Amino acid sequence: MANADYETHEHDVIVIGAGGAGLRAAIEAAAQGVSVGLVCKSLLGKAHTVMAEGGIAAALGNVWPEDNWQVHFRDTMRGGKMLNNWRMAQLHAQEAPERVLELERWGALFDRTKDGRILQRDFGGHRYARLAHVGDRTGLEMIRTLQYHGIHQGIDVYMECTIARLLKDGERVSGAVGYWRPHGKVVLFKAKAIVLATGGIGKAWKITSNSWEYTGDGHALALWAGADLIDMEFVQFHPTGMVWPPSVRGILVTEGVRGDGGMLKNNQGERFMFNYIPEFFKGETADNEEEADRWYDDKRNNRRTPDLLPRDEVARAINAEMKAGRGSPHGGVYLDIASRRTADYIRKRLPSMYHQFKELAGVDITKEPMEVGPTCHYVMGGVRVDADSTAATVPGLFAAGEVAGGMHGSNRLGGNSLSDLLVFGRRAGLHAALYAKDFGGALTVDAGQVDAVARELVEPLARVGGENPYAIQADLQETMQSLVGLIRTERELEEALRKLEALKARAKRVRVEGGRTYNPGWHTALDLRSLLAVAECCALAALERKESRGGHTRDDHPYTDDQWGKVNVVLRLKNGTLQLSREPLPEMPGELRALFQERK
Amino acid sequence: MPTFTMRIFRGDTARGEFRDYRVEAEEGMVVLDVIHRVQATQAPDLAVRWNCKAGKCGSCSAEVDGRPRLMCMTRMELFSEREPVTVAPIRAFPLIRDLVTDVSFNFEKAKTIPPLRLKPPEPDGTYRMMQEDIDRIQEFHKCIECFLCQDVCHVIRDHEENKRAFAGPRVFIKVASLEMHPLDTRDRTEFVRATASVGLCNITKCCTEVCPEGIHITDNAIIPLKERMADSFDPIVWLLRKFRGQTTQPA
Numbered sequence: 001m002a003n004a005d006y007e008t009h010e011h012d013v014i015v016i017g018a019g020g021a022g023l024r025a026a027i028e029a030a031a032q033g034v035s036v037g038l039v040c041k042s043l044l045g046k047a048h049t050v051m052a053e054g055g056i057a058a059a060l061g062n063v064w065p066e067d068n069w070q071v072h073f074r075d076t077m078r079g080g081k082m083l084n085n086w087r088m089a090q091l092h093a094q095e096a097p098e099r100v101l102e103l104e105r106w107g108a109l110f111d112r113t114k115d116g117r118i119l120q121r122d123f124g125g126h127r128y129a130r131l132a133h134v135g136d137r138t139g140l141e142m143i144r145t146l147q148y149h150g151i152h153q154g155i156d157v158y159m160e161c162t163i164a165r166l167l168k169d170g171e172r173v174s175g176a177v178g179y180w181r182p183h184g185k186v187v188l189f190k191a192k193a194i195v196l197a198t199g200g201i202g203k204a205w206k207i208t209s210n211s212w213e214y215t216g217d218g219h220a221l222a223l224w225a226g227a228d229l230i231d232m233e234f235v236q237f238h239p240t241g242m243v244w245p246p247s248v249r250g251i252l253v254t255e256g257v258r259g260d261g262g263m264l265k266n267n268q269g270e271r272f273m274f275n276y277i278p279e280f281f282k283g284e285t286a287d288n289e290e291e292a293d294r295w296y297d298d299k300r301n302n303r304r305t306p307d308l309l310p311r312d313e314v315a316r317a318i319n320a321e322m323k324a325g326r327g328s329p330h331g332g333v334y335l336d337i338a339s340r341r342t343a344d345y346i347r348k349r350l351p352s353m354y355h356q357f358k359e360l361a362g363v364d365i366t367k368e369p370m371e372v373g374p375t376c377h378y379v380m381g382g383v384r385v386d387a388d389s390t391a392a393t394v395p396g397l398f399a400a401g402e403v404a405g406g407m408h409g410s411n412r413l414g415g416n417s418l419s420d421l422l423v424f425g426r427r428a429g430l431h432a433a434l435y436a437k438d439f440g441g442a443l444t445v446d447a448g449q450v451d452a453v454a455r456e457l458v459e460p461l462a463r464v465g466g467e468n469p470y471a472i473q474a475d476l477q478e479t480m481q482s483l484v485g486l487i488r489t490e491r492e493l494e495e496a497l498r499k500l501e502a503l504k505a506r507a508k509r510v511r512v513e514g515g516r517t518y519n520p521g522w523h524t525a526l527d528l529r530s531l532l533a534v535a536e537c538c539a540l541a542a543l544e545r546k547e548s549r550g551g552h553t554r555d556d557h558p559y560t561d562d563q564w565g566k567v568n569v570v571l572r573l574k575n576g577t578l579q580l581s582r583e584p585l586p587e588m589p590g591e592l593r594a595l596f597q598e599r600k
Numbered sequence: 601m602p603t604f605t606m607r608i609f610r611g612d613t614a615r616g617e618f619r620d621y622r623v624e625a626e627e628g629m630v631v632l633d634v635i636h637r638v639q640a641t642q643a644p645d646l647a648v649r650w651n652c653k654a655g656k657c658g659s660c661s662a663e664v665d666g667r668p669r670l671m672c673m674t675r676m677e678l679f680s681e682r683e684p685v686t687v688a689p690i691r692a693f694p695l696i697r698d699l700v701t702d703v704s705f706n707f708e709k710a711k712t713i714p715p716l717r718l719k720p721p722e723p724d725g726t727y728r729m730m731q732e733d734i735d736r737i738q739e740f741h742k743c744i745e746c747f748l749c750q751d752v753c754h755v756i757r758d759h760e761e762n763k764r765a766f767a768g769p770r771v772f773i774k775v776a777s778l779e780m781h782p783l784d785t786r787d788r789t790e791f792v793r794a795t796a797s798v799g800l801c802n803i804t805k806c807c808t809e810v811c812p813e814g815i816h817i818t819d820n821a822i823i824p825l826k827e828r829m830a831d832s833f834d835p836i837v838w839l840l841r842k843f844r845g846q847t848t849q850p851a
């Protein structure tokens with residue numbers, strides 16, 4: 001099957017994506033003694049994980065000895081409104097502490113407690129201060145640690161290389177085809193097992209904390225290869241993105257600001273979150289300012305401030321305040337830490353927020369409040385996997401990190417992503433390696449499949465008279481922002497689907513100027529295919545789920561419905577068309593169920 | 601809305617030139633926003649790297665009006681509408697296209713650094729470290745690998761032949777962070793002397809001046825490494841410093 005037009009690499013395991021999940025998977029697979037290739041769209045160390053700010057959730061119990069995996073498990077399930085895959089949530093809570101300590105053994109330096117252990121901070125939805133962190137640049141510490149540990153493990157790294165399609169030999173995966181971004185040549189990776197660790201889909205929205213990379217490639221690759229996606233209606237709009245100046249709209253303001261004492265206020269100076277405490281969280285949330293303020297220092301005798309309700313609740317509250325005309329001048333609300341904490345404290349705990357506001361908005365957060373509003377941030381939905389092995393429904397395919405679905409249910413708690421990456425990244429690497437070792441028969445790749453992908457890749461370069469890819473991408477983002485945003489209705493979702501059809505037709509005619517050498521126009525054109533696929537999945541699933549839960553709010557079905565609490569919306573491709581079904585959640589065993597009855 | 605003339609380098613290894621683009625910039629826009637506007641409206645194939653747009657990933661390094669900067673953290677208000685704003689790729693590394701260069705030199709050098717070698721843990725299997733013993737290293741860990749320091753360092757920038765032997769300031773702070781790590785037990789003297797060649801640095805501090813993270817590369821990392829080279833014949837001093845995470849005066 002030698003073909004002179006493209007280069008070929010062969011590995012036991014190919015990991016697609018070099019964020020926290022991909023790096024951890026590659027390290028684990030290499031430790032199993034198999035040959036590993038790690039592929040990523042950007043340079044090594046630039047994946048989204050580098051941007052994570054607030055911290056990594058793990059019940060180490062260093063600050064509150066009462067904390068343990070059961071409490072973390074319970075918080076995670078409640079944050080996800082019980083739609084999470086219970087087994088994933090359990091494994092995550094149990095294994096996160098060991099994964100964090102392992103990072104420390106690989107050189108990570110988390111902020112310390114007085115007795116020299118890892119310090120933990122408060123975050124939304126977590127009962128105890130639980131997030132190991134380094135100021136507000138935890139993701140940087142995590143990715144550098146994994147990166148510098150990883151480069152000594154004999155992993156072959158292919159950077160600035162985009163995977164466009166997975167290949168199959170019968171039912172099982174056998175490789176992946178992509179192109180090198182620097183020079184545009186096609187490349188084939190033959191592999192017995194493939195781990196998807198490609199992150200999220202946030203670039204489908206206009207106001208987003210996500211970078212150009214987040215075009216849902218892994219979701220689409222899995223779907224096209226015949227795997228199931230679940231929970232695609234659940235997209236997290238982080239309550240606090242920057243709103244001004246216009247060019248930085250959407251850039252994240254870490255929840256750590258609230259964890260460290262920041263308060264949300266409307267233009268009347270009112271701490272409005274006290275008006276938005278849902279029934280579900282009443283028992284554990286302070287209903288007056290005095291108790292909320294005491295809670296920061298005494299968690300045993302006080303309930304948590306409503307500023308730290310789970311993100312879906314806070315985002316909806318901010319949205320309602322803005323709609324009621326109580327917003328800030330640039331269309332947000334105020335986030336005030338200056339009136340509670342000293343300038344020194346703020347600069348030490350939140351250096352990058354201080355820098356970001358100072359440099360980009362000309363605001364000194366040690367003196368003035370910030371203006372913030374919701375921004376698209378994270379997708380809970382993703383590839384359906386087996387909890388223990390991370391195996392997708394296609395043999396040889398595994399998925400971990402943001403691209404995998406189930407772990408976070410309908411809403412993710414802050415800090416639970418970084419821990420998810422490590423716990424399930426490691427499991428994916430392990431099980432992909434075991435699968436590769438057991439692999440029977442020959443690894444064959446169909447040259448016809450490769451040639452077809454290679455031809456498709458260069459079509460936009462050859463086309464005449466078509467449309468500019470940036471214009472199509474912008475219209476797609478506008479559509480998702482206005483019709484599949486934080487608050488949804490049937491009418492708008494149907495309109496979105498119609499518009500997406502039109503956009504798909506336009507994308508087929510996309511034309512690119514210039515050649516193959518580092519051409520972002522071409523890259524944008526190619527990414528449109530996955531972006532459109534995930535946008536459609538999201539809109540379809542959102543139309544299907546006729547209730548409101550977590551990251552999915554339907555104005556026309558405003559309540560949570562117990563019947564919907566028992567099913568996932570599943571999407572798969574059959575003969576080229578998307579099929580949607582409702583399938584029952586895995587049943588939680590009695591001893592775990594009991595954890596939810598013990599206390600309110 | 602102010603309109604700027606952006607004089608952007610366009611070209612590849614075969615040929616290249618500066619081309620002028622007229623672009624409007626709204627209040628608060630940074631250079632990267634303006635570059636993206638050029639890309640979306642006038643030059644769809646304009647090559648540029650970026651990810652976070654918030655100074656966290658170190659992807660968008662370029663030379664703006666001759667000064668190495670992160671494009672996403674450089675506000676257009678700094679510039680005058682009357683003069684063209686020049687945007688060029690960082691010069692110390694081979695060009696790929698337009699504003700994108702081949703920075704693999706830095707990744708290759710990174711691989712040569714001898715990694716952490718841990719001391720044994722506490723009886724409970726974990727480690728204790730005091731905040732004051734890691735403050736200095738946490739400063740080094742702020743590095744976003746933008747390679748601007750590598751770009752301005754004249755040892756690399758002006759002397760292609762040095763690239764083989766000299767690792768550059770980014771690598772020095774990485775080595776310093778390992779050397780001062782409270783849990784590390786490895787001796788990297790030979791690496792620092794012969795492989796990274798700290799001796800070639802003549803403390804011009806250009807690297808420190810451009811670092812967008814404000815890391816005191818020269819004072820806090822390079823000078824202590826140089827001192828360590830000078831002391832390295834004295835193992836007692838070396839050990840003392842290592843275990844106290846001290847950089848200047850052994851107590």
Ligand SMILES: Cc1cc2nc3c(=O)[nH]c(=O)nc-3n(C[C@H](O)[C@H](O)[C@H](O)COP(=O)(O)OP(=O)(O)OC[C@H]3O[C@@H](n4cnc5c(N)ncnc54)[C@H](O)[C@@H]3O)c2cc1C
Nearest residue numbers: 017018019021041048049054055163199401402415417418
């Ligand atoms: C600003 C910000 C702050 C955050 N803060 C926190 C926090 O404090 N705590 C927390 O827990 N979570 C946080 N999150 C969420 C968390 O950072 C992400 O969910 C997580 O980093 C995703 O990691 P990942 O390994 O799944 O993917 P990523 O780190 O996004 O990596 C994806 C990788 O896949 C590669 N890739 C994608 N498509 C392709 C393709 N087609 N071919 C080849 N490679 C491909 C990319 O190049 C990249 O290397 C934050 C997110 C953002 C944006």
Ligand code: SF4
Nearest residue numbers: 753801803804805807
């Ligand atoms: S101080 Fe040394 S490393 Fe820094 S720029 Fe000058 S010569 Fe280079």
Ligand code: SF4
Nearest residue numbers: 743744746747749811
């Ligand atoms: S030390 Fe500073 S200038 Fe050098 S790569 Fe790191 S962040 Fe950039």
Ligand code: FES
Nearest residue numbers: 652653658660672
């Ligand atoms: S885009 Fe990340 S530093 Fe500029």
